[in-house]
Amino acid sequence: MAEQAQELTVSDEVAIQINNMNKWYGSFHVLRDIDLTVYRGERIVIAGPSGSGKSTLIRCINALEEHQKGSITVDGTLLSSDLKNIDRIRSEVGMVFQHFNLFPHLTILENCTLAPIWVRKTPKKEAEDIAMHFLTKVKIPDQANKYPGQLSGGQQQRVAIARSLCMRPRIMLFDEPTSALDPEMIKEVLDTMVELAEEGMTMLCVTHEMGFARQVANRVIFMDAGQIVEQNEPEEFFNNPQNERTKLFLSQILGH
Amino acid sequence: MAEQAQELTVSDEVAIQINNMNKWYGSFHVLRDIDLTVYRGERIVIAGPSGSGKSTLIRCINALEEHQKGSITVDGTLLSSDLKNIDRIRSEVGMVFQHFNLFPHLTILENCTLAPIWVRKTPKKEAEDIAMHFLTKVKIPDQANKYPGQLSGGQQQRVAIARSLCMRPRIMLFDEPTSALDPEMIKEVLDTMVELAEEGMTMLCVTHEMGFARQVANRVIFMDAGQIVEQNEPEEFFNNPQNERTKLFLSQILGH
Amino acid sequence: ATLDDVKARGTLNCGVTTGLVGFAAPNANGEWEGFDVGVCRAVAAAVLGDPTAVEFVPTTGKTRFTALASGEIDLLARNTTWTFSRDVDLKFEFVGINYYDGQGFMVPKELGVSSAKELDGATVCIQTGTTTELNLADFFRANNISYEPVPIETNAEAQPLYLEGACDVYTTDASGLAATRAAFENPGDHVVLPEIISKEPLGPLVRHGDNDWADINRWVLNALIAAEELGVTSANVEELASAPGDNPEINRLLGTEGTLGEMLGLDADWAKRAIMAGGNYGELFEKNIGENTPIGLARGLNAQWTEGGLLYSPPFR
Amino acid sequence: MSTYSDPPSGSFQLSMLINDTRYRSYTFQFVALLLLVLGMAYLGWNLVQNLAAAGLNISYQFLGEPAGYDINQTLIPYTSQSSHWQASMVGVLNTLLVAFLGCIMATIIGVAVGVLRLSNNWIVRQLMSIYVEIFRNVPVLVWILIIMAIFIAVLPQPRDFRGDDAEASMFLNAFAFTGRGFYSPAPIFGPGSGVVVAVFLASIAGIFALRNYATKALYQRGQLIPTLWPSIALFFIPAILAFYIMGRPIGLEYPELRGFNFQGGVFMRNSLIALWFALSIYTAAFIAENVRAGILAVSKGQTEAAASLGMRPNRIMNLVVLPQALRVIIPPLISQYLNLTKNSSLAIAVGYMDLTGTLGGITLNQTGRAIECIVLLMLFYLTISLVISALMNVYNNAVKLKER
Amino acid sequence: MSDTHAQSVAFVRDTMIPEQAPPASEAGIIKWMRENLFSGWFNTILTLVSLYFIYQIVTSAYPWFANGIWTTSSLAECREALDGMTGACFSVLTERWNQLLFGFQYPNDAYWRPTLAFFLLIVALVPVLYPKAPRNMLIFTAIYPFLAFWLIWGGTILIPIVAMLGFVGGYFAFKQFDHQSFAMGLLAGVIAAVVVWWVGGFATGAAPNLLALEAVPSRDMGGFMLNMILGTVCVALSLPIGIVLALGRQSHMPIIKWICVIFIEFIRGVPLITLLFVANVVLAYFLPPGTNFDLILRVIIMITLFASAYIAEVIRGGLAALPRGQYEAADSLGLDYAQSTRLIIMPQALKISIPGIVNVAVGLFKDTVLVSVISMFDLVGMIRGPILASTEWNGVYWELWGFAVFVFFIVCFSISKYSQWLERQLATDHR
Ligand SMILES: Nc1ncnc2c1ncn2[C@@H]1O[C@H](COP(=O)(O)OP(=O)(O)OP(=O)(O)O)[C@@H](O)[C@H]1O
Ligand SMILES: Nc1ncnc2c1ncn2[C@@H]1O[C@H](COP(=O)(O)OP(=O)(O)OP(=O)(O)O)[C@@H](O)[C@H]1O
Ligand SMILES: NC(=O)CC[C@H](N)C(=O)O
Ligand SMILES: [Mg+2]
Ligand SMILES: [Mg+2]
Numbered sequence A, B: 001m002a003e004q005a006q007e008l009t010v011s012d013e014v015a016i017q018i019n020n021m022n023k024w025y026g027s028f029h030v031l032r033d034i035d036l037t038v039y040r041g042e043r044i045v046i047a048g049p050s051g052s053g054k055s056t057l058i059r060c061i062n063a064l065e066e067h068q069k070g071s072i073t074v075d076g077t078l079l080s081s082d083l084k085n086i087d088r089i090r091s092e093v094g095m096v097f098q099h100f101n102l103f104p105h106l107t108i109l110e111n112c113t114l115a116p117i118w119v120r121k122t123p124k125k126e127a128e129d130i131a132m133h134f135l136t137k138v139k140i141p142d143q144a145n146k147y148p149g150q151l152s153g154g155q156q157q158r159v160a161i162a163r164s165l166c167m168r169p170r171i172m173l174f175d176e177p178t179s180a181l182d183p184e185m186i187k188e189v190l191d192t193m194v195e196l197a198e199e200g201m202t203m204l205c206v207t208h209e210m211g212f213a214r215q216v217a218n219r220v221i222f223m224d225a226g227q228i229v230e231q232n233e234p235e236e237f238f239n240n241p242q243n244e245r246t247k248l249f250l251s252q253i254l255g256h
Numbered sequence C: 001a002t003l004d005d006v007k008a009r010g011t012l013n014c015g016v017t018t019g020l021v022g023f024a025a026p027n028a029n030g031e032w033e034g035f036d037v038g039v040c041r042a043v044a045a046a047v048l049g050d051p052t053a054v055e056f057v058p059t060t061g062k063t064r065f066t067a068l069a070s071g072e073i074d075l076l077a078r079n080t081t082w083t084f085s086r087d088v089d090l091k092f093e094f095v096g097i098n099y100y101d102g103q104g105f106m107v108p109k110e111l112g113v114s115s116a117k118e119l120d121g122a123t124v125c126i127q128t129g130t131t132t133e134l135n136l137a138d139f140f141r142a143n144n145i146s147y148e149p150v151p152i153e154t155n156a157e158a159q160p161l162y163l164e165g166a167c168d169v170y171t172t173d174a175s176g177l178a179a180t181r182a183a184f185e186n187p188g189d190h191v192v193l194p195e196i197i198s199k200e201p202l203g204p205l206v207r208h209g210d211n212d213w214a215d216i217n218r219w220v221l222n223a224l225i226a227a228e229e230l231g232v233t234s235a236n237v238e239e240l241a242s243a244p245g246d247n248p249e250i251n252r253l254l255g256t257e258g259t260l261g262e263m264l265g266l267d268a269d270w271a272k273r274a275i276m277a278g279g280n281y282g283e284l285f286e287k288n289i290g291e292n293t294p295i296g297l298a299r300g301l302n303a304q305w306t307e308g309g310l311l312y313s314p315p316f317r
Numbered sequence D: 001m002s003t004y005s006d007p008p009s010g011s012f013q014l015s016m017l018i019n020d021t022r023y024r025s026y027t028f029q030f031v032a033l034l035l036l037v038l039g040m041a042y043l044g045w046n047l048v049q050n051l052a053a054a055g056l057n058i059s060y061q062f063l064g065e066p067a068g069y070d071i072n073q074t075l076i077p078y079t080s081q082s083s084h085w086q087a088s089m090v091g092v093l094n095t096l097l098v099a100f101l102g103c104i105m106a107t108i109i110g111v112a113v114g115v116l117r118l119s120n121n122w123i124v125r126q127l128m129s130i131y132v133e134i135f136r137n138v139p140v141l142v143w144i145l146i147i148m149a150i151f152i153a154v155l156p157q158p159r160d161f162r163g164d165d166a167e168a169s170m171f172l173n174a175f176a177f178t179g180r181g182f183y184s185p186a187p188i189f190g191p192g193s194g195v196v197v198a199v200f201l202a203s204i205a206g207i208f209a210l211r212n213y214a215t216k217a218l219y220q221r222g223q224l225i226p227t228l229w230p231s232i233a234l235f236f237i238p239a240i241l242a243f244y245i246m247g248r249p250i251g252l253e254y255p256e257l258r259g260f261n262f263q264g265g266v267f268m269r270n271s272l273i274a275l276w277f278a279l280s281i282y283t284a285a286f287i288a289e290n291v292r293a294g295i296l297a298v299s300k301g302q303t304e305a306a307a308s309l310g311m312r313p314n315r316i317m318n319l320v321v322l323p324q325a326l327r328v329i330i331p332p333l334i335s336q337y338l339n340l341t342k343n344s345s346l347a348i349a350v351g352y353m354d355l356t357g358t359l360g361g362i363t364l365n366q367t368g369r370a371i372e373c374i375v376l377l378m379l380f381y382l383t384i385s386l387v388i389s390a391l392m393n394v395y396n397n398a399v400k401l402k403e404r
Numbered sequence E: 001m002s003d004t005h006a007q008s009v010a011f012v013r014d015t016m017i018p019e020q021a022p023p024a025s026e027a028g029i030i031k032w033m034r035e036n037l038f039s040g041w042f043n044t045i046l047t048l049v050s051l052y053f054i055y056q057i058v059t060s061a062y063p064w065f066a067n068g069i070w071t072t073s074s075l076a077e078c079r080e081a082l083d084g085m086t087g088a089c090f091s092v093l094t095e096r097w098n099q100l101l102f103g104f105q106y107p108n109d110a111y112w113r114p115t116l117a118f119f120l121l122i123v124a125l126v127p128v129l130y131p132k133a134p135r136n137m138l139i140f141t142a143i144y145p146f147l148a149f150w151l152i153w154g155g156t157i158l159i160p161i162v163a164m165l166g167f168v169g170g171y172f173a174f175k176q177f178d179h180q181s182f183a184m185g186l187l188a189g190v191i192a193a194v195v196v197w198w199v200g201g202f203a204t205g206a207a208p209n210l211l212a213l214e215a216v217p218s219r220d221m222g223g224f225m226l227n228m229i230l231g232t233v234c235v236a237l238s239l240p241i242g243i244v245l246a247l248g249r250q251s252h253m254p255i256i257k258w259i260c261v262i263f264i265e266f267i268r269g270v271p272l273i274t275l276l277f278v279a280n281v282v283l284a285y286f287l288p289p290g291t292n293f294d295l296i297l298r299v300i301i302m303i304t305l306f307a308s309a310y311i312a313e314v315i316r317g318g319l320a321a322l323p324r325g326q327y328e329a330a331d332s333l334g335l336d337y338a339q340s341t342r343l344i345i346m347p348q349a350l351k352i353s354i355p356g357i358v359n360v361a362v363g364l365f366k367d368t369v370l371v372s373v374i375s376m377f378d379l380v381g382m383i384r385g386p387i388l389a390s391t392e393w394n395g396v397y398w399e400l401w402g403f404a405v406f407v408f409f410i411v412c413f414s415i416s417k418y419s420q421w422l423e424r425q426l427a428t429d430h431r
Helices: A002-009 A054-061 A083-092 A108-118 A124-137 A153-166 A183-198 A210-216 A234-239 A244-255 B002-009 B054-061 B083-092 B108-118 B124-137 B153-166 B183-198 B210-216 B234-239 B244-255 C002-009 C035-048 C064-069 C084-088 C131-142 C155-164 C174-182 C211-230 C237-242 C248-254 C260-264 C270-278 C281-288 D021-054 D084-116 D122-136 D140-153 D193-221 D228-245 D270-297 D300-308 D313-350 D355-367 D370-399 E028-036 E041-066 E075-082 E091-102 E112-129 E137-153 E158-178 E182-206 E223-250 E254-269 E272-286 E295-321 E324-332 E337-374 E379-389 E397-428
Strands: A014-025 A028-039 A043-047 A069-074 A093-096 A171-175 A202-206 A219-224 A227-232 B014-025 B028-039 B043-047 B069-074 B093-096 B171-175 B202-206 B219-224 B227-232 C012-017 C054-059 C092-094 C099-101 C103-108 C122-127 C147-152 C169-173 C190-192 C200-202 C205-207 D176-178 D181-184 D186-189 D250-253 D256-258 D261-263 D266-269
Touching (some): A014 A202, A028 A054, A043 A210, A054 A069, A083 A093, A093 A153, A093 E324, A108 A153, A108 E337, A124 A153, A153 A171, A153 A183, A210 A234, A227 A234, A227 A244, B028 B054, B028 B202, B028 B227, B043 B210, B054 B202, B093 B153, B093 D300, B108 B124, B108 B153, B108 D193, B108 D313, B124 B153, B124 D193, B153 B183, B183 B202, B210 B234, B219 B244, B227 B234, C002 C012, C035 C211, C035 C270, C054 C064, C064 C092, C084 C092, C099 C174, C103 C131, C103 C174, C122 C155, C131 C147, C131 C169, C131 D355, C147 C155, C147 D355, C155 C169, C155 C174, C169 C174, C174 C190, C205 C211, C211 C248, C211 C270, C237 C248, C248 C270, C260 C270, C270 C281, D021 E254, D021 E272, D084 D122, D084 D313, D122 D270, D140 D270, D140 E397, D186 D193, D266 D270, D300 D313, D355 E272, D370 E272, E075 E091, E091 E223, E091 E397, E137 E223, E158 E182, E182 E337, E223 E254, E223 E337, E223 E379, E254 E295, E272 E295, E272 E337, E324 E337
Parallel strands (some): A043 A202, A043 A219, A171 A202, B043 B202, B043 B219, C012 C054, C122 C147
Antiparallel strands (some): B014 B069, B219 B227, C103 C169, C103 C190, D181 D266, D186 D250, D256 D261
């Protein structure tokens, strides 16, 4: 199935183009000379030890963090300090966080319709239809009128995915979407992500779920100390890592 | 090793004698007709479903709770409302709690020397030497000058054990010492307890760590609804439980 | 200008005391009456044609000047002593004197004190923010005797303190003492000591800088005084004003001759209305604080100059 | 999310002032600053206009001029000829005095009530919570006025002490509770009293030394020396001995009804007592809640752990519970002190001559320098509160529990 | 069983022991008394002292209450009626009842108006205070301020109606443009409101007596009514200002942040009394020459500023308690600052802050009595001034002050109980 997904959707169109991007926190150099081209329909898994800058990288793509050097182009829009560009990029790019970050004071349905109504100016009725569509897709349409606090972690994470999808993003970013979940719940969320992948969504996913990487990724990127150390197709990456650090890391992850 | 420990240390001397002890919280009958004799050097594990009165039982032994009927004799001292007796018993008996209960405003070393200095009137220097001895024993002498908040849970629990040991108790009570810990840390604490057992300390331990029970206990006591329902040697207890409730409980615990 | 403001508003904001029977205090129906109130009403009558178009703003010794300076009130008629610094430094304009007074002391009879000089060590109730506070300090220092001041804000607060014995002596303007004593259950148990330790010329005042408004107030007050001198009373003013009489000053005053009203920016009947509001100076005095009232003040210095007093209105000419 | 230094290198456009994150925040701040400056300028301009219209000016010269009024309670020499500045200083000291006394008393009452609210005595617990609820739910000004009213209406006035069959009499012939305040004997130091005082001070030093020694003995030799009774003995006995040996050099001056008032002795004015007492009981109600919360914040496990180590209740309190509770209690306690100090400005309601009474009251009125006086008044309170919060920060940093 | 030995004897229970009643000494009132009242000598002493204290209070207060006189019209008469007995002269309350509640200048025949406004206030507050009340009651809450203004101050009904229409118009204009951008919406709203007010101004001018109630100037407000007015108005006004200040203080823009910090710390550093002095004596100097706000308005301004600084600090606590993830999630959905603040951040932060805000409100309500120091006649001002100084009632302290204590206690205590209730509610919300 993984093979099939890969062949099916990747096009030549560039979705994200990162050139020579650098970022500092104060004087701490978190991202160093990142070059990365993501094609439309590609599913990329980013792995690497803790603190290697994975989260920072995908947060830069979404302009949640600013970078200081180099350029990021998302869907043809250069990420600059221009608010218009930032807004355009953010509505193109959906993001799912480790801790879900649902809005606890709104129902599931309201969580999903909020941005479409206020950002996309979708009429409420229509927004709700879309929301129900995606909630059905993540298999929790019946929870629509509950509050996030009433759902399990796995359900919450699926709501978070649905919420992002409601903005009809062309690119989805995931930052360790399953690492705050209990083992039983991880599967539900990964299933949802696999489904999404099968539909051809462009995805960048920080995760340590190597099964997932094997199953859906076109490419695995390994980061360490703020740099991209190795990238390859999943089979190659897992079976035949080149870099020492990658080897070490894989031995830990897989041995665990 | 378990066999060896059992044979090595149990003597005929009685450490704790509980006769027909009853306790009520208001009108709720928590402990019913408890009869229990603990010999010096014995290691007893107490198990049972939640709310069955395990904690209450060992807290009664330490006079943290008073019982209303029957008698408890610790090391020949009858536990009565006489403050002198309570003091004597408490300094004979060490206790380790589920949530460590270290004193957060004192360093590790001060935690360990506080009671020896103020209760045993040990000179400070000497108390510190003893404390370092036991801290070394639980393998964290290097943390002596840190504060509890700076240690991991497993380290904190080991400090709690060392703190009790500094009072040179003849009997140690443990109330679910590992249940608030992350899996990696459980092992460190259990190791410490095994070591203690090997030295012949009389121990009463409420725990659900069946591996520990198998390894070090002379006797497993199973409680339910405030009563001792079954007691036996560990092997017999696990392999051949007699009471229905025990069977049910064991199937849950071990199946998990 | 203040005159325009007052006309536009339709009421005169007049600052009075928070309550001093005879000078300014609300009666049982909540209507303000008293000697100072009479001045306010006369001005309102002259300016607005309606002696009841007055909004009375109670002020304490402390708040009165800020109320006037900030424009909250248009006129302050609150037994206020005309002093150099108030006139010059605080920038107010005293428009005349409606009561010549001096500071006195009141003590319970049972103390057996007969002179202020015997007050060594006494506890004295004193209203803060007043001239009497400063006079008191000077008096005791000059006589080299000690005392213990108990500062209070209003006359009302002073009463229970004095009556319950928390202070031995109460000091303020002699007229104020008389008015206060009149409100006591047993006025006879208290004596006002003979010493008058200061000059306290009390008069209405307005803000500095608006001379037109000051003129109006000054001449309304003078009109009341002159009316008494000229024998114009609330009873006969209607008649005297209906047609020019043979006293040209009365004619000018009542507007049957000349254009005094116009000069003030008012109409010709201004003084007539002011006098009708509560009567001339003498009537006001008799009605509110005179000898036939509980307060029972004699005219004394406040008699017309023709009768040995100090009241002396400049001519209406 | 603001500045990107590299990618956009296009020329500057006006719209970037709003749309570009680099300039946007400057724009906003500039606008805010502009509005602020304009607002200030507008107020300032009005002020200038109004002052000019009224022919006034702003000047602090009046501070040097004689005040002209007397103040009943002065901690520093002051006469009516002293300057307004000195009058203000008298006020400052009076404010600090009542605030200081109030903080002490509020702490004592508050701690007692807070601890008693946790007592296992049901009646006491109920009484204490009634106290707390009643006092903190009624304005402090009302309490001040009520206590003042009690003085005026209930307590006997000096005149009631007069005569042969007086209505009131002095307590022990030494203390008089009157509507004007409280009179008590004052010590007079005769020759040789220096020795007594010195002995007394020495015995206080001795108490500290004893406690020090006791801790040392415990730490070094494991010997627990009792300190309570020896301390009490040390406190009284040497001084009393010295007092008699020196031939009783310290006498008492008893207050005596002379003239209008009691004379001699120590006099505490009713306004001070009313203010002090009202501020104390009001603030104490809040402090009691803080104390209770602080003690409750120390988990039961701490007490149990200490108990199972064989410690006795009072040791547990001193060594385990209090040190932890204090960290929780002290910060809100200090802000209660700050509140009390600010509330002491209500002195004006009972004629206590604190800074609001002198500088903000009589001086303001007699000179008409409203703006100047109020500016100084605010500066004073601001200084106090800044100093106190600075101290609080220092304390908080010092006691912060070490965390990972 | 006592010979149970580890190596030899195993034990299995075959019949369970039934639950038994505790021994007699362990239950009932005796045990309760022993544990709660007489455990140890110290406790026993405490109990006895407390009982004595209660006995003293009751025996001295009871006759005072029981013999209370309610119908005389002066202290002298009351003393006469009591005839030497201990007893309270509650007649001061009955006789001055209206003055205590409304001050001494509010027109007698209009007392029903503030009374009605007060009861309507309770109705208006229900949906705010009680989250489960029907939501459409909020409409009444929105109308209430205008209604209350009309009832209390009087004048033509057109003024509040026009004022309300202005807000309504502004709201609709805001809604219209809000989807474009918050700033645009705000601008449109303000313009619409101003236009409505301007046009409405002519209407009011044309019919100044339409449905007019007798107008009462602010100066005539007094008594407990004044405390209520100041309390509610200032709390209501200080909320929005407090929110803005709190947001400003959390801002990343240093200048804006420092402006807010300085303002907040300044206000919190000085006593309210000095701010009231400012209202009373110096504020007028800072207003344009010729304008003259009345004292109530100036006091409301200062108390509002005062309260808003405290509320800002409470809300800042609420903001700080929100996890960063909420901000980031809102950002990543493409919501702009105004939207995320309004839709995500504020609703949550305010909810966290409600108990704190209620505490500030109680404190503020108590502080309204300070206006008596600048000689306004609120409840305390009335008691200190006109009533205690009047010849009839000179000297009735206990009854009057007891009344003030009673009134404030009832109000503040119920508000704080409410806040505790709410805290518990919020803790379990949406779980
Ligand atoms: N706001 C910040 N300020 C300063 N340093 C930061 C900040 N956020 C992250 N860092 C540092 O940047 C580095 C990269 O952080 P990042 O969160 O991207 O790592 P990561 O690869 O996602 O790790 P993890 O697997 O733990 O999430 C880390 O060393 C981290 O400490
Ligand atoms: N202070 C108390 N007051 C009233 N009931 C109590 C009290 N402490 C415990 N109980 C009740 O007594 C029973 C026994 O409690 P205990 O803590 O001994 O159970 P346990 O066997 O230790 O359970 P767990 O495994 O959950 O710790 C429980 O039903 C508990 O609810
Ligand atoms: N007692 C008063 O209120 C006025 C006192 C005095 N006449 C003054 O003007 O200062
Ligand atoms: Mg990360
Ligand atoms: Mg337990």
